[in-house]
Amino acid sequence: MARTIGSDGGKTEAAIRMAAAGLVARHGFEAVTMRQLASEVGVQAAALYRYFPTKQDLLFKLMSRHMEELLSSWDDAANRHADQPDDRLAAFVEHHIRFHLERRETTHVSNLELRSLSPEQLSPILGLRARYEAELRAILQKGSDVGCFAIEDTALTTMAIIQMITGVIVWYRPQDRLSVDQLIAHYRIMTLRLVGAAHDHTD
Amino acid sequence: MARTIGSDGGKTEAAIRMAAAGLVARHGFEAVTMRQLASEVGVQAAALYRYFPTKQDLLFKLMSRHMEELLSSWDDAANRHADQPDDRLAAFVEHHIRFHLERRETTHVSNLELRSLSPEQLSPILGLRARYEAELRAILQKGSDVGCFAIEDTALTTMAIIQMITGVIVWYRPQDRLSVDQLIAHYRIMTLRLVGAAHDHTD
Numbered sequence: 001m002a003r004t005i006g007s008d009g010g011k012t013e014a015a016i017r018m019a020a021a022g023l024v025a026r027h028g029f030e031a032v033t034m035r036q037l038a039s040e041v042g043v044q045a046a047a048l049y050r051y052f053p054t055k056q057d058l059l060f061k062l063m064s065r066h067m068e069e070l071l072s073s074w075d076d077a078a079n080r081h082a083d084q085p086d087d088r089l090a091a092f093v094e095h096h097i098r099f100h101l102e103r104r105e106t107t108h109v110s111n112l113e114l115r116s117l118s119p120e121q122l123s124p125i126l127g128l129r130a131r132y133e134a135e136l137r138a139i140l141q142k143g144s145d146v147g148c149f150a151i152e153d154t155a156l157t158t159m160a161i162i163q164m165i166t167g168v169i170v171w172y173r174p175q176d177r178l179s180v181d182q183l184i185a186h187y188r189i190m191t192l193r194l195v196g197a198a199h200d201h202t203d
Numbered sequence: 204m205a206r207t208i209g210s211d212g213g214k215t216e217a218a219i220r221m222a223a224a225g226l227v228a229r230h231g232f233e234a235v236t237m238r239q240l241a242s243e244v245g246v247q248a249a250a251l252y253r254y255f256p257t258k259q260d261l262l263f264k265l266m267s268r269h270m271e272e273l274l275s276s277w278d279d280a281a282n283r284h285a286d287q288p289d290d291r292l293a294a295f296v297e298h299h300i301r302f303h304l305e306r307r308e309t310t311h312v313s314n315l316e317l318r319s320l321s322p323e324q325l326s327p328i329l330g331l332r333a334r335y336e337a338e339l340r341a342i343l344q345k346g347s348d349v350g351c352f353a354i355e356d357t358a359l360t361t362m363a364i365i366q367m368i369t370g371v372i373v374w375y376r377p378q379d380r381l382s383v384d385q386l387i388a389h390y391r392i393m394t395l396r397l398v399g400a401a402h403d404h405t406d
Contacts, residue, residue, distance in 0.1 A: 028318065028319065029231070030230070030233040030234035031233035112315050115231065153381075156389050157393065160393055163366055163367050163370020164366050164370070166366070167367070167370070168366075170366065171362050178356075186355055186356050189355060190397050193396055193399055194393050194396055194397040196396055
């Protein structure tokens with residue numbers, strides 16, 4: 001019986017990406033070699049180069065895929081929520097924290113290895129990031145326009161919120177005293193207060 | 204005339220640390236070699252090893268000194284401010300942002316290279332970080348106790364604020380449309396709102 005090359009290839013590629021995310025998150029991109037990666041995945045180095053001609057390609061794929069998944073996952077989540085700015089902002093915070101906690105390793109790589117990208121690679125990654133930030137900025141802007149939020153500077157508040165909620169993965173551990181749900185509930189409240197949401201969401 | 208060895212040595216050590224912070228911030232700790240560093244400072248590699256026996260020592264010194272300076276600089280700033288929790292919190296935000304914007308490179312190294320420390324080196328650095336976080340936590344706790352802030356979880360709010368205000372150095376550039384003073388003014392307002400400060404600080 002013929003093997004489904006496409007499907008096996010997809011699995012191998014995914015396995016390589018997963019192993020690479022783990023190694024790069026632990027040791028840093030510069031320190032990881034293709035040989036080390038091949039041994040981690042259990043393939044020959046030659047097989048690795050078939051999927052990712054250079055280590056640099058691999059890093060770019062990891063980071064672009066992470067951002068594309070983030071955008072499409074938020075797109076799905078956003079469609080399930082009403083259009084009220086406060087609900088939408090709370091949904092954004094929840095989605096962001098869950099998404100990143102479920103992908104700690106690619107999140108670390110995405111946050112720590114921008115400097116390892118070539119200028120040609122950096123530009124599309126920053127483009128994807130800007131698209132994601134624009135999603136939050138639009139929520140804040142709409143909330144301001146309808147008088148639901150009191151925000152002095154929408155662009156700056158966008159960055160402040162993204163940094164605050166991304167920071168969760170730096171210190172939060174699943175065995176912490178707070179569950180992920182409790183954690184998210186607190187961050188939703190803090191974020192709504194930060195934007196001066198008209199209604200009190202502390203209950 | 205005898206040369207003041209101590210003073211020259213101090214200057215050389217500081218020059219090495221400064222060059223190292225720049226190189227490590229740009230390329231990552233793993234990628235930087237002692238040879239590269241010596242050539243950047245303009246000394247022989249042997250001279251480098253006299254001050255820092257290993258590359259690992261150098262990283263540790265960079266990071267511990269950064270945290271010690273942060274703690275003592277905040278200590279000075281705190282003494283200049285009244286004891287009201289809201290004033291103190293505003294002062295903390297201002298000091299944190301100014302300190303880190305003035306030390307972008309060691310800040311990047313401190314944030315990105317924790318994984319490059321040995322376990323024996325990591326522990327004292329985390330200790331210094333905990334001491335700093337405790338400073339902010341004490342302000343939040345006092346503000347809650349006297350009814351000046353409305354905070355659900357002091358420990359979590361401490362981490363949220365630190366991540367938010369540290370994030371500034373990731374995206375802010377001095378040539379931005381906002382001056383550092385304007386930037387700080389916005390972050391003070393957002394932080395005070397985030398903790399539910401009783402008074403309105405938006406004016």
